[in-house]
Amino acid sequence: MNSQFQQALDKAILKDAHLLWHESIRVISVFDDVRYDRSDIDILGPGMRRHVSKFLIQLGCKARSGGRIVEPDSGLNFVLPKPSILAASPFDITRYHQRGADDIYILTPTQTAAYYFQAMDFDLAIMAIASLIQTQPVNLLKLLDTLEHHRERKCYEPVLHYLLACQKHAVKQGGMKFKRSLGAVFG
Numbered sequence: 001m002n003s004q005f006q007q008a009l010d011k012a013i014l015k016d017a018h019l020l021w022h023e024s025i026r027v028i029s030v031f032d033d034v035r036y037d038r039s040d041i042d043i044l045g046p047g048m049r050r051h052v053s054k055f056l057i058q059l060g061c062k063a064r065s066g067g068r069i070v071e072p073d074s075g076l077n078f079v080l081p082k083p084s085i086l087a088a089s090p091f092d093i094t095r096y097h098q099r100g101a102d103d104i105y106i107l108t109p110t111q112t113a114a115y116y117f118q119a120m121d122f123d124l125a126i127m128a129i130a131s132l133i134q135t136q137p138v139n140l141l142k143l144l145d146t147l148e149h150h151r152e153r154k155c156y157e158p159v160l161h162y163l164l165a166c167q168k169h170a171v172k173q174g175g176m177k178f179k180r181s182l183g184a185v186f187g
Helices: 003-015 044-056 109-119 120-130 141-147 150-171 172-179 182-185
Strands: 019-022 029-030 062-065 066-073 078-081 102-108
Touching: 019 044, 019 109, 019 120, 029 044, 044 062, 044 066, 044 078, 044 109, 044 182, 062 141, 078 150, 102 109, 109 120, 120 150, 141 150
Parallel strands: 029 102, 078 102
Antiparallel strands: 019 029, 062 066, 066 078
8 A cells, every 4th residue: 555545544544433444454444333233234334335435535546336446546445345145144245255465345343343253363353353342333243143163152152241341331431422323324
């Protein structure tokens, strides 16, 4: 990523209350909501897509399709993957997309948490999720329901109650207490 664009992106994301940059896994997560039901469909909704598209276009990026925005100077691709099946697992959103070296995923917080499980060791993923839920709540119960390996589920269940308590506390604090979903904000 060209350093001038990287600096502009970093600075702009810090000012945007709905976006979070996960540099270690090259993902931008888009705030979804503060409350979840474990059966909720986990997709980038129209309001979330509009918000991130407008954000990137203001930084000089160009929309190439409904699922790809490009930074013209570096050729960097921002990929907004669409689920192949509407009720698919948050783990599936990146599973069937061939990721290029210059691709940055745009995901929901729950999809980002699932991607953490796919991209790093389990213990590091749990720590990353614990950090994520401080600013962007995750559908933690949906993650439990969609973890594929019995070993991971067995390891996740004991920390789930801790993560749920941390998230409940974070949602009641400061700015997140009054944060609204982009669907509610933009239509």
